[in-house]
Amino acid sequence: MQRRVVFNNRILPYFLLLPQLVITIVFFFWPASQAIYQSVLKQDPFGLRTTFVYLENFSTVLSDPLYIESIQVTIVFSISVTVFVMTLALLFAVMADRQIRGAQTYKTLLLWPYALAPAVAAVLWMFIFHPAIGVFGKTLNNAGLKWDYQLNGAQALLLVVVASSWKQIAHNFLFFLAGLQSIPTAVVEAAMIDGAGGWKLFRAILLPLISPTTFYLITINLVFAFFDTFGVIHALTHGGPGRSTTTLMYKVYMDGYVNLNLGQSAAQSVILMLIVSVLVWMQFRFVEGKVHYT
Amino acid sequence: MIPKRLRNFPIHLTLVVAVIVFVFPVYFAFIGSTWDASLIGRGQMPLTPGPDLIANYTNALTSAQGGRIIGNPVQALLWNSLQMAVAIAVGKIIISILSAYAVAFFRFPLRMFFFAMIFLTLMLPIEVRIAPTYKVMSDLGLINTFAGLTIPLMASATGTLLFRQFFLTIPDEYVEAAKIDGAGPMRFFWSIVLPLSRTNIAALFVILFIYGWNQYLWPLLITTSRDMETIVIGIVKMMGTGEAQTDWNLIMASTVLALLPPVLVVVLMQQWFVRGLVQTEK
Secondary structure (H helix, E strand, O other), X not given: OOOOOOEOOOOHHHHHHHHHHHHHHHHHHHHHHHHHHHOOEEEOOXXXXXXXXXXXXXXXHHHOHHHHHHHHHHHHHHHHHHHHHHHHHHHHHHHHHOOOOOHHHHHHHHHHHHHOOHHHHHHHHHHHHOXXXXXXXXXXXXXXXXXXXXXXXXXXXXXXXXXXXXXXXXXXXXXXXXXXXXXXXXHHHHHHHOOOOHHHHHHHHHHHHOHHHHHHHHHHHHXXXXXXXXXXXXXXOOOOOOOOOOOHHHHHHHHHHHOOOHHHHHHHHHHHHHHHHHHHHHHHHHHHHHOOOO | OOOXXXXXXXHHHHHHXXXXXXXXXXXXXXXXXXXXXXXXXXXXXXXXXXXXXXXHHHHXXXXXXXXXXXXXXXXXXXXXXXXXXXXXXXXXXXXXXXXXXXXXXXOOOOHHHHHHHHHHHHHOOOOOOHHHHHHHHHHOOOOOOHHHHHHHHHOOOHHHHHHHHHHOOOOHHHHHHHXXXXXXXXXXXXXXXXXXXXXXXXXXXXXXXXXXXXXXXXXXXXXXXXXXXXXXXXXXXXXXXXXXXXXXXXXXXXXXXXXXXXXXXXXXXHHHHHHHHHHHHO
């Protein structure tokens, strides 16, 4: 798209673009190309010689049982977060969309967790579910449930899912609410006159009409679960116990920084780039109105 | 027919439960910040506020030294986070409004190529390219510098897309009128475009401030010196592996202090926040 009337300077637009382009090239294209370059190289243990190894890093990574394990963790984790977040956010949004007293107050009270850093959410939940001193963790143990997320992998994963979801619900709630409020009241009223109410109104009218929002949120939540939850995992479990909360993102960090395996970390970065590209592509496809009923 | 008040009861109940679920982790953090460490360490923290509120917050703000923790004073950490968040927000707004202005109000060779270049940054969050970006930063000598901490986070397409979208709605007649009156493009930018963009700038600022304040992975890698530590990193470092016998009262006081600024921004500037969130993402 382009405006009809524009200014005719030849040099000025390049100067206006310059700051953004410099930052984009230096901190985006350069590193991204470095990642691709590194991913086909192998360094000897002393860092003296690098050799071109074609796709060996990729095949090493993809046949590594630890990597496969973290793929599984990531899939379980991100699907759990997405389902958990979207179900609750939609429920709250449908409720807050009703014309009830205090609707605006509820909205404010349900919005603020968006402002929290994922790592801060992790600290808050650790304090509650700490097996020895946490209000709930202690209660669970007193009830004989053997709660200790530092030892039990399934419990660790559950806690990471809960802390991440808790922070993300506010975001989804806002988008669902905006989606619901953009539905023309005439449509809803017509359905109600025809006798649709409650569940039927939700299934037959509201859910289809907000489906663009729903599809959009699926990709946003997957991206959130893949990347933004690094802070939650780093603060809460450090990927453990064992590797039960090591997601792909956490593994890139571990291999690249802690274990300094550059070639394989770069190969993992490239794989992540591909995954994000697919997600972003999906997002644009759906936002462009391919899923529309109005 | 059932009276409206009764009919709405399940709705209110659901929403009140939701609000409570959202609030209670912060409530317990607050309670934790009002008792002494040994009581919490024994697992005997009551469910109501205790007597040490002022002592704990004063300690956290000015020294953050406890029986087990040697932290950074939280006031220094808050100051670091504030500087980082404001720098990222302001920097991103400036570079993206300028580039959007170029793309929307001029026609020049390679225009769409540059736009596509900026657009592509959407594809890769900084987390994906951390290792190579870190390498670039150390080559440029930007590790442990404020520039290294903030500038890479300014490279993003969202601001440019938002402003470009808005600029396309500015009527052509404005540009024509400006040209007839002899205003050049920069005069037009200062006198017309910038004032018209006020609400968009405010909305974007709120979103970016929170984005900047909550950064975790990037500061973790780039800042190794203690005096550059941000509040979010500082708290996680204080907490360590989360042993029972640590200064939980200090950690919780710091946590409450860390979450207050962004939460206040969201609550007090709610209109702009909602607008910014919906616009930058859609």
